[in-house]
Amino acid sequence: MSDSPRDDLTELTRALIAHVAWQRDLGAVELLREGSLPAARAAAPEAPVEAPPLEGARGEAPPLEGSPVAAPPSAPSQPPPAPVVAPGYAAAPSAPPPPVARPPASPAAVRPLFVEAAAQGAARARGPALEGPARVAALQVIHDEVKGCTACRLVQKRTNTVFSRGNPFARLCFIGEGPGEQEDRTGSPFVGPAGQLLDRIIGSMGLDREEVYVCNVVKCRPPYNRTPEADEMHACSPFLVRQLDLVRPEVIVALGRTAVGFLLDTKDSMTRLRGRWHSYEGIPVLPTWHPSYILRQPPETVKATKAETWADMKLVMARLGLQPPTRP
Numbered sequence: 001m002s003d004s005p006r007d008d009l010t011e012l013t014r015a016l017i018a019h020v021a022w023q024r025d026l027g028a029v030e031l032l033r034e035g036s037l038p039a040a041r042a043a044a045p046e047a048p049v050e051a052p053p054l055e056g057a058r059g060e061a062p063p064l065e066g067s068p069v070a071a072p073p074s075a076p077s078q079p080p081p082a083p084v085v086a087p088g089y090a091a092a093p094s095a096p097p098p099p100v101a102r103p104p105a106s107p108a109a110v111r112p113l114f115v116e117a118a119a120q121g122a123a124r125a126r127g128p129a130l131e132g133p134a135r136v137a138a139l140q141v142i143h144d145e146v147k148g149c150t151a152c153r154l155v156q157k158r159t160n161t162v163f164s165r166g167n168p169f170a171r172l173c174f175i176g177e178g179p180g181e182q183e184d185r186t187g188s189p190f191v192g193p194a195g196q197l198l199d200r201i202i203g204s205m206g207l208d209r210e211e212v213y214v215c216n217v218v219k220c221r222p223p224y225n226r227t228p229e230a231d232e233m234h235a236c237s238p239f240l241v242r243q244l245d246l247v248r249p250e251v252i253v254a255l256g257r258t259a260v261g262f263l264l265d266t267k268d269s270m271t272r273l274r275g276r277w278h279s280y281e282g283i284p285v286l287p288t289w290h291p292s293y294i295l296r297q298p299p300e301t302v303k304a305t306k307a308e309t310w311a312d313m314k315l316v317m318a319r320l321g322l323q324p325p326t327r328p
């Protein structure tokens with residue numbers, strides 16, 4: 001202490017101001033402003049103080065009346081103690097941040113329902129099967145929706161959408177990749193050279209082309225007959241799911257790598273997948289070569305590829321209890 005009371009008072013005042021500023025910077029106290037006290041800030045994390053239960057929305061402290069207790073008369077000579085919330089204040093519990101609003105996902109961003117089911121190894125619950133005119137009418141509704149679909153970029157170049165052909169009550173369904181040039185022009189799947197080969201395969205099984213159901217993963221022609229992109233297939237997946245839910249074939253033949261990989265949610269090669277039974281929603285699926293792949297084979301391998309395809313079709317016939325004609 002100095003000899004002058006004025007000097008002592010000045011030193012004490014400076015120490016008091018420094019201590020109050022230190023407590024304020026830590027969030028322990030706030031200076032009184034215009035009457036009522038503001039809601040308290042949370043105490044410093046080094047030594048949190050339990051706050052009494054608060055009433056009110058979102059845990060906010062209600063305005064309180066009164067004055068804060070004065071700070072100690074001198075600054076500490078040792079490292080500062082943990083801050084203490086002054087009486088009349090309460091440490092407000094931290095509230096969780098408000099949920100961030102997100103726009104609804106576009107169809108192209110949604111994983112296909114049947115891929116999710118395959119990944120989980122469980123079939124989705126389906127309602128009772130529609131029969132007779134009710135099934136035909138329900139498929140027509142989907143067909144009309146496909147005609148008006150603009151969910152992906154394929155809408156920009158298409159001439160016609162390509163929905164399906166054949167019998168909506170068929171026991172056997174063939175699923176390909178997507179329409180080609182002639183399919184885009186006519187609006188019907190498998191009408192070009194690959195479709196003509198598929199018709200010969202179907203005839204070799206002792207069936208007529210109108211006895212089976214034929215469709216594709218995507219309903220619009222990809223430019224230059226390229227492989228459909230993932231987002232294009234995802235955009236079309238709800239249509240295919242609903243088609244198969246209505247038709248409910250006993251057996252599905254997946255034609256080519258794109259249809260097989262998309263239906264079964266796998267990246268395995270056709271060499272590993274074909275000739276073996278798989279499952280989609282409890283329906284047996286047999287992968288085989290796409291007719292266009294057979295047509296692209298060089299002379300030295302085309303015979304073997306046709307033989308493999310026919311071996312696959314014999315597995316399908318055995319599953320359905322069909323007898324091939326005398327001369328396949």
